[in-house]
Amino acid sequence: MPRYWLMKSEPSEVSIDDLESAVGQVLPWTGVRNYQARNFMRDEMRVGDGVLFYHSSCAEPGVAGLARIAGKPCADETQFDPSSDYHDPKATADKPRWVQIDVALTRKTRLLPLREMRAAPELATMRVLAPGNRLSITPVTPEEWRAVNRLLCR
DNA sequence: GCCAACGTTGGC
DNA sequence: GCCAACGTTGGC
Numbered sequence: 001m002p003r004y005w006l007m008k009s010e011p012s013e014v015s016i017d018d019l020e021s022a023v024g025q026v027l028p029w030t031g032v033r034n035y036q037a038r039n040f041m042r043d044e045m046r047v048g049d050g051v052l053f054y055h056s057s058c059a060e061p062g063v064a065g066l067a068r069i070a071g072k073p074c075a076d077e078t079q080f081d082p083s084s085d086y087h088d089p090k091a092t093a094d095k096p097r098w099v100q101i102d103v104a105l106t107r108k109t110r111l112l113p114l115r116e117m118r119a120a121p122e123l124a125t126m127r128v129l130a131p132g133n134r135l136s137i138t139p140v141t142p143e144e145w146r147a148v149n150r151l152l153c154r
Numbered sequence: 155g156c157c158a159a160c161g162t163t164g165g166c
Numbered sequence: 167g168c169c170a171a172c173g174t175t176g177g178c
Contacts, residue, residue: 036161133160134175163173164169
């Protein structure tokens with residue numbers, strides 16, 4: 001039962017600074033459109049779980065801050081919105097397909113670059129670093145969580 | 155912009 | 167249920 005997660009976000013959409021400046025420093029994590037990632041949110045996340053906030057698809061990919069799960073999963077509102085990039089015409093209010101969950105900032109950190117993560121032997125097992133990985137949400141082991149925190153203090 | 159890896163779709 | 171085609175992800 002994982003208690004830690006890595007969640008990818010494109011900073012051009014939602015960055016660590018957006019989370020920092022959000023009301024209550026909480027944002028709903030919307031737009032997940034992958035079943036495996038959805039199932040993590042829907043079935044396995046609990047309030048208080050630790051989150052590595054990861055910036056992807058940008059000039060400097062890497063962990064940009066620490067956050068935590070701050071609510072229960074509920075229907076992702078963007079799936080019903082025809083004007084949203086995340087609109088899903090097959091989703092209905094009766095049968096929502098996608099879920100969102102509140103994520104709260106714990107603290108912004110220095111950027112821990114992907115490059116540095118790959119170079120750290122203690123992070124070699126991280127699922128996000130596995131070749132070909134594309135999942136936007138991946139479980140993180142307590143050991144990996146501690147190792148990332150140690151690296152962030154350097 | 156490239157491209158490898160992967161997930162989803164849809165015809166059969 | 168198979169699997170080829172297609173779309174997306176995301177580092178580089």
